[in-house]
Amino acid sequence: MATLADSFLADLDELSDNEAVVIEEEDVDAGNMEEDVDGEMADIENLNYDDLDSVSKLQKTQRYVDIMQKVEDALQKGSDISNLGMVLEDDPEYQLIVDCNALSVDIENEIIIIHNFIRDKYRLKFPELESLVHHPIDYARVVKKIGNEMDLTLVDLEGLLPSAIIMVVSVTASTTSGKPLPEEILDKTIDACDRALTLDAAKKKVLDFVESRMGYIAPNLSTIVGSAVAAKLMGTAGGLAALAKMPACNVQLLGAKKKNLAGFSTATSQFRVGYIEQTEIFQSTPPSLRMRACRLLASKSTLAARVDSTRGDPSGNNGRALREEIRKKIEKWQEPPPAKQPKPLPVPDSEPKKKRGGRRLRKMKERYAITDMRKLANRMQFGVPEESSLGDGLGEGYGMLGQAGSGKLRVSVGQSKLAAKVAKKFKEKNYGSSGASSGLTSSLAFTLVQGIELSNPQAHAHQLGSGTQSTYFSETGTFSKIKRT
Amino acid sequence: MSYLMTTLTKKREVDTIIRDTIDKVLVLRFGRASDPVCLHLDDLLRKSSREVSKFATVALVDIDSEEIQVYVNYFDISFIPSTIFFFNAHHMKMDSGTADHTKWVGAFQKKQDFIDVVEAIYRGAMKGKLIVSCPLPSERIPKYQLLYKDV
Numbered sequence: 001m002a003t004l005a006d007s008f009l010a011d012l013d014e015l016s017d018n019e020a021v022v023i024e025e026e027d028v029d030a031g032n033m034e035e036d037v038d039g040e041m042a043d044i045e046n047l048n049y050d051d052l053d054s055v056s057k058l059q060k061t062q063r064y065v066d067i068m069q070k071v072e073d074a075l076q077k078g079s080d081i082s083n084l085g086m087v088l089e090d091d092p093e094y095q096l097i098v099d100c101n102a103l104s105v106d107i108e109n110e111i112i113i114i115h116n117f118i119r120d121k122y123r124l125k126f127p128e129l130e131s132l133v134h135h136p137i138d139y140a141r142v143v144k145k146i147g148n149e150m151d152l153t154l155v156d157l158e159g160l161l162p163s164a165i166i167m168v169v170s171v172t173a174s175t176t177s178g179k180p181l182p183e184e185i186l187d188k189t190i191d192a193c194d195r196a197l198t199l200d201a202a203k204k205k206v207l208d209f210v211e212s213r214m215g216y217i218a219p220n221l222s223t224i225v226g227s228a229v230a231a232k233l234m235g236t237a238g239g240l241a242a243l244a245k246m247p248a249c250n251v252q253l254l255g256a257k258k259k260n261l262a263g264f265s266t267a268t269s270q271f272r273v274g275y276i277e278q279t280e281i282f283q284s285t286p287p288s289l290r291m292r293a294c295r296l297l298a299s300k301s302t303l304a305a306r307v308d309s310t311r312g313d314p315s316g317n318n319g320r321a322l323r324e325e326i327r328k329k330i331e332k333w334q335e336p337p338p339a340k341q342p343k344p345l346p347v348p349d350s351e352p353k354k355k356r357g358g359r360r361l362r363k364m365k366e367r368y369a370i371t372d373m374r375k376l377a378n379r380m381q382f383g384v385p386e387e388s389s390l391g392d393g394l395g396e397g398y399g400m401l402g403q404a405g406s407g408k409l410r411v412s413v414g415q416s417k418l419a420a421k422v423a424k425k426f427k428e429k430n431y432g433s434s435g436a437s438s439g440l441t442s443s444l445a446f447t448l449v450q451g452i453e454l455s456n457p458q459a460h461a462h463q464l465g466s467g468t469q470s471t472y473f474s475e476t477g478t479f480s481k482i483k484r485t
Numbered sequence: 486m487s488y489l490m491t492t493l494t495k496k497r498e499v500d501t502i503i504r505d506t507i508d509k510v511l512v513l514r515f516g517r518a519s520d521p522v523c524l525h526l527d528d529l530l531r532k533s534s535r536e537v538s539k540f541a542t543v544a545l546v547d548i549d550s551e552e553i554q555v556y557v558n559y560f561d562i563s564f565i566p567s568t569i570f571f572f573n574a575h576h577m578k579m580d581s582g583t584a585d586h587t588k589w590v591g592a593f594q595k596k597q598d599f600i601d602v603v604e605a606i607y608r609g610a611m612k613g614k615l616i617v618s619c620p621l622p623s624e625r626i627p628k629y630q631l632l633y634k635d636v
Contacts, residue, residue, distance in 0.1 A: 347540045348604045349611065 058110040059195065067103050068202060070096055071209045097213055100206045101235025107203040111136050114196045118143055121189045125178040132169055133161065137200050140193040142169070147190070148180050207231060215316075220304035223319030224326070225279045225297065232275045233301075244302075244309035251305075252276055252298035276301070281326060289333050293326075300326055367418040376400045490531055492545045496552040502544055503574055510541040510577070510607050515548050515557065516566030523566045526592035533596050541603045564590045564629055570603075572610035579606065581619035584631045591627030598625055 058064055074096065115136035122129065122143055133139045141160050149155050152173040157166045181189070207228065214227035218240055222230040236254045237243035243251070255274035273294050276282055285293040300322045307318050355361045370378075377399040380386050384403060389395035493499050493513075503511060514530060516523035527545065534543045548557055548565070556562075560569055568589040570577040578586040579602070593599040601620045609617030619626065 342535060344538045345536050345540075345600070348607050 058106060059199070063099075064103065064106075067096070067099050067206075071100065071206055075205070075209055075212075093213060094217060097210050097217060097231075097234075098239055100210050101231065101238075104203050104206050104210075104232075104235055107199050107206070111196055111199050111203075114192050114199070115139060118189055118192045118196065121181075121185055121192070123178075124185075125181050126173060126176055127178055128172045128176060129169065132165060132172065137196065140196040144190060144193040144197075148186050150180060210235070218305065218308040219316035220307050220313055220319030220322070221301055223316050224301050224304050224323050225276065225281075229275050229279050230301075232278075233305075236275070240305065240309045244306040246302065248295075248299040248302040251302050252294060281323075281330070285330055286334070289330065292333065293330055296326055296329060363417075367421070373401065490527070490534065490543060490545050492547055494547050494550040494553065496555060499546060499553070499556060502542075503571055506542050506571070507573060509572075510537075510603055510610065511571040512541055512543045512568060512603065513546050513571065514544070514566050514568045515546045515553075515560070515562050517547060517549050520565050522592050526566050526568075529593055529596055529599055533599055537600060537603050540607050560588060561585075562588070563632065566590075566592065570606050572606065575610070575615060577606050577610055578616040579619050580616060581621065581626045582623050583626065583628065586616060590629050594625050 118140060119130050125148070126146070129142065130139065133142055138161060142157065145157060145160065146152070146155050152170045157169065161169070210231040211227040214222045214230050218230055218234065225233070233251065233254055234240055234243055237246060253272055253274050256272050271291055276294055276297050279297060281297060282290065282293055304319050304322055307313050377397070379400050381400055381403060386397045386399050387402065388397045493502065512530070514526060516526070518524070530543050546553055546556070548562065569587070570579065576587065579589065580586050581589070583590070589602070598621055605617050605620045
């Protein structure tokens with residue numbers, strides 16, 4: 001027990017030393033440094049929860065301390081617009097910003113780990129609190145405020161939580177099954193809370209710094225979505241160049257939280273929006289248009305990011321123009337539809353009446369019906385290639401017209417009413433004689449060259465038959481063999 | 486009701502509109518804006534002007550103007566309001582069972598009556614007739630007594 005207590009005390013000493021280091025901006029001693037891991041989140045196997053340090057290593061890493069120091073310096077120096085001529089990637093400030101972006105992501109992960117730690121320790125005292133207060137930083141603050149107190153009426157949670165939640169917390173605390181914590185565990189928990197709050201403050205500082213520089217780094221992008229969101233987008237993408245290379249659909253989803261826990265319904269989950277959700281343009285559009293606005297924002301911000309990555313427009317005019325465009329489009333969507341004008345009546349007798357039947361209509365349709373010749377030309381015999389007008393498969397095909405074995409020498413043109421009408425008109429025009437023609441004349445003139453073939457049109461009318469007769473299958477043939485089984 | 490009807494006060498305007506309305510019935514109402522029957526008719530005309538706009542044009546002629554008196558004398562307008570129909574600069578007559586076929590005297594009872602009358606005029610005109618018979622039943626046709634030389 002003594003050794004354990006000693007090791008705890010030693011831990012506490014180290015912790016206070018480290019915090020002093022961070023606040024006083026001194027370089028960390030080599031002795032206090034533990035493994036110089038990149039500050040990535042601890043493995044899940046490393047559940048040595050007795051020691052906070054083995055779980056949360058970020059604050060001790062060299063990288064963290066360096067970057068924090070540089071950020072402090074830069075914030076104190078104020079804005080610095082000297083190096084416009086340099087290529088963006090060589091600028092040391094740009095490098096710092098890239099590092100800051102990565103660091104802010106790491107800090108977030110670290111805060112989650114610490115939150116888990118605090119939660120596990122505090123479960124003995126107040127298990128229901130974790131389900132009432134979800135946000136890690138709020139949870140840490142509440143835990144710090146409550147401490148080991150059993151009676152929540154003595155604790156003032158104003159300002160930390162919304163009043164509704166304070167009420168619920170107080171009510172739950174009065175019926176909680178938890179017991180007060182032992183002293184060491186309480187100290188560790190409070191320590192962890194402090195650490196979480198420090199990390200949160202550091203993250204805010206880093207983000208502020210990036211925001212302030214965002215207007216210089218990516219002016220067009222920050223005009224459209226705002227510097228905070230622009231900084232986050234850049235951080236998650238891994239740099240301005242990487243952001244510019246992404247297609248707009250990916251930019252839309254940067255930072256989208258995947259909260260689909262297994263077994264929970266996705267019917268209520270909000271549509272997939274990432275950091276774009278935090279822009280003021282998105283927040284100010286009515287909910288019904290949010291999906292379209294999100295897509296529009298993502299596409300225009302991608303364009304702006306591309307302009308920024310090549311330093312095409314340092315003044316930000318492009319960004320302002322795009323923002324104006326977005327605003328106009330959203331306004332246009334919200335316009336009410338144009339008022340309906342009563343339609344004027346149609347001109348009388350302009351549409352001919354549709355006759356749907358009757359003898360007259362039938363006779364009229366006969367003039368345009370498909371003739372027997374056309375029917376034969378449309379059909380083909382199986383296995384017999386058809387002749388065509390230009391020969392060799394080119395031109396119009398003749399089908400069964402004029403095929404050998406069809407029993408006809410010539411196809412007689414059936415009575416075409418249309419042709420008859422046309423011929424009559426034509427005859428009247430050309431041969432409109434004065435009327436002095438004898439009844440014995442005819443328009444046919446017998447010469448030696450022109451023969452006359454009189455064929456009986458009825459004889460071969462069966463060849464076409466009715467539409468129901470099969471032209472492929474034999475009408476008379478039967479099955480060759482029927483077996484009884 | 487948002488349509489302002491063209492009101493004509495000069496002879497030249499009347500001439501132009503008669504000449505320039507091609508393949509549409511031209512409805513000219515002769516009257517004055519203060520008369521209540523005129524107002525009733527004007528209201529009807531205004532409401533239906535858009536609906537018949539594809540085959541008719543409606544215009545109001547103010548008979549109190551001096552230039553228009555020529556027309557008042559020519560068409561023999563004595564009752565207010567009087568409506569005269571034209572098609573392609575031909576004066577269309579309509580037999581509605583009254584004494585005067587050259588014009589329509591009075592207002593219409595319903596908007597649909599007016600549309601029916603205009604349609605009848607249009608059909609007749611497209612067929613080439615210069616006088617058509619009125620499609621309305623006689624109860625809906627305003628009656629009046631024609632004075633002849635104060636008799």
